[in-house]
Amino acid sequence: MNAVDRRSVLLAGLGVAAGAGVAAGADALGSATATGTTAPNASGDPGAPRGPGASGSPAPKSGGTGAEHRLSLTAAPATVDLGAGVTARTWAFDGRVPAREVRLTAGDTLVAELANRLPGRTGTAVHWHGMAVPNAMDGVPPVTQREVLPGAGFTYRFTAATPGTYFFHPHVGVQLDTGMYAALIVEDPREPMAYDDEWVVVLDDWLDGIKGTPDRMLQALTSGGSGGSGGEETDGDGSGDSGLLRGAGGSVAYPYHLVNGRVPADPDTYAGKPGARVRLRIVNAGSDTAYRVALGGHRLTVTHTDGYPVEHQEADAVLVGMGERYDALVTLGDGVFPLVALAEGKNRTGLALVRTGKGAAPAAGVRPAELNGRVITADLLTAAEDVRLRAAPDDVTHLVRLTGSMDRYDWSINRRRFDMRDPRAAAFTVRRGQRVRLDLKNVSEMFHPMHLHGHTFQLGTSGARKDTVTVLPHRTVTVRLDADNPGDWLLHCHNVYHGEAGMMALLSYVS
C-alpha cells in the first residue's frame, strides 16, 4: 500500500472529511496501520499530540537525494544469544541484539515501518537519537505520537539531513534497557576523511532476562533507592567511584557489559589488515553506564562526536556517556588487539577484538594501558570550523538545574519530577529563530548525560556540536542552539532510570 492509500484508509477509519488540515496532520504523524490505534485524534483527547510540529507537514530538509530507504522493525519478545553460552529472554527488533544497523546516505529518506508484537498492553515507539527529524517523527509518546499498541504499527518517514553516527531506541518507560536498539549511520556523499574501512562499536550494559527486567530494576531503584533496600539488584555502596565522573558511576550493577551484543568471553571480532586506516564509530546505548573506551596498542584520532566533526585530537581513550557517540580513526597494527569498554566506577569491562594477524586472544578481563593514558572528554574538543554556530547574542537563557539524589532516587529538573501525563507543564519555552542558551547546572552528586531532541547544541562558544553532554556533579555546562525545528522536544538525562524517575523536561516552541 502506498502512502496515499494508507492515508485514505486512515481518514476513512477516523470517519472524518479529508479536509486539508486533517490531511496534513495525518502526513505529519506518519501512517497508522492495522487497528489504527496510533491515528491522530482531532477530538482534543489529552493523549493526542499537538503543537506546531504535529499540525504541519514535516518540512523536508534541503538537499534530498530522492532515494528512499525502506525498512521494517518488528518489536517482539526474543531469546538472544550473547555469546559464551549466555542467552537472555528480552525484547528485540527482529530477534537481534543489537538490531540490524541502519545505513543511509545524507539526503535519503528513511521509511521505517514499526510493528508492535510485544506482550500484553505494552506500547512502544522508535526515537531516532540525535537526528533533527520533524517533531511528529520523534517517537516520544504521548508528546509527539500515540503509543503504538500491540498489533498496531506506525510508519516513520523523514529525510536524513546530516551525516554522522546516530542510533535508535524506544522512548517508552525503560525499554532502552532491553535489546531494542541499533546504530543508525548516515554516510556523507562527499566524505572529506580518507579511510579504508569502518567498524561500528555499540556498547550496552545488560541485565534483561539475566537479573530481572528493566521494569523491576526501576521499581527497586525508586522504592528502595540505590542505598536502600534495593539489595543485590542495585549497587549502591559507592565503592566504585570514578575519577573521570567525579563520583559514582551509576546505581545498577549489571551482570554484563556488551560490545556489539557479545559478552567478553566470546567477543565480536573485527578482521582487518595491518596498516589499514579504520574509522571507529562508538555508540553508548547503555542505560546506567558511562564507558571509557580504548584499543590496546593503538592511539585514537578523535574526529567526531554525536555526528558532528571536531578539530582532530590524539587520544589513548575516550569517555562515552549514555547516548553519546564518538568517531575516531586508527591505523591498525599487526596482531590481535583488545577494544575495551571500561564501565566507569563499576570495575567491569566489555570487550571486542581487532585481528589483523596471528596471535592468541587476550583474556576476557584485559585492561590495556591506554585506558589510563590521555582520555578525551567532550569539554576538550573544539567544533570543526564549518559546523560552529555563527556568533549571535543569546535571545533567551534557561537555567536547567539537575536535581535529586541517589538515596531518594527523586531525579528531577529544577526540583520538579517530570510527569508524562502532563508533559507540557513547566516546559522551557523558545520561539522559532531564537538563539537559545541553556545553563545545565548539576547540583546533585552524580553525573548526568543530558540529551536534547531535534537539535544539536554547541558547548560554550566554540566547543563541540553535540546532542548529549555529560554534566559532572557540581558543574555547570552552558550550551547554545538555534531554535530552528519547531515542536515539543524532550530535554532529559540519558540515564534511562534517572529520566523515568523524573529528570526530563520539554523544550517547547511557542509563537
Ligand code: C2O
Ligand atoms: Cu536517546 Cu530521549 O533519547
Ligand code: CU
Ligand atoms: Cu542522570
